[in-house]
Amino acid sequence: MIRLVLVEDEAMLRGALGQLLDLEPDLTVVAQAADGTAAIAEAARHVPDVVVMDLEMPGGPDGLEAAGRILAGRPDTRIVLVTRHARPGVLTRALRAGVRGFVPKSRPAAHLAQVIRDVHAGHRHVDPEIAAAALVLDCPLSERELDVLRLTREGLSVRDIAGRVHLAAGTVRNYLSSAMTKVGAPSRHAAARYAVERGWL
Structure with missing residues (x-):
């Protein structure tokens, strides 16, 4: 028998x-659990074979x-x-984290059972x-552009980023501007979020 912990924040969907x-x-x-914190606790308590999680x-x-x-x-x-919104970048991050299955919510329960x-x-x-x-999602950003976006995600200012990567603040601004232009983002923070969603960071 395969023992499951089921995690879904919508009570009706979780019960069904x-x-x-x-x-x-x-x-x-x-x-069953309704959020990530409860999922961690239930997995520790019950030691399931598989956790099925939203x-x-x-x-x-x-x-x-x-x-x-x-x-x-x-x-x-x-x-x-x-998930309802299966973005490719999330898939990349999930596989790096050790997740074994990735299924859209549009699939029937019988399909999910077989995946389990x-x-x-x-x-x-x-x-x-x-x-x-x-497979078709290529990253247009350079390594330096990824570096400054990664540090943006950490909440650093342009001056602090410059210190971390040993570049002038103006050079960092140029990399950030280039990254924003390439992904069509209105701000460096939006560009960083875009890169994370696509698994580039």
């Missing part, structure tokens, strides 16, 4: 999906951050992320549409 998965002869939902959850850690914390404590736990079986058996499952999008 839990019932559907429990109908599968080889799956059992041992706990990627987008309000407040606290999102599904990706919660997955990382769960895997830090028990790296043999299999994580399957489900596959990742439990040691396989990785990535939705084909998401995988195809990720």
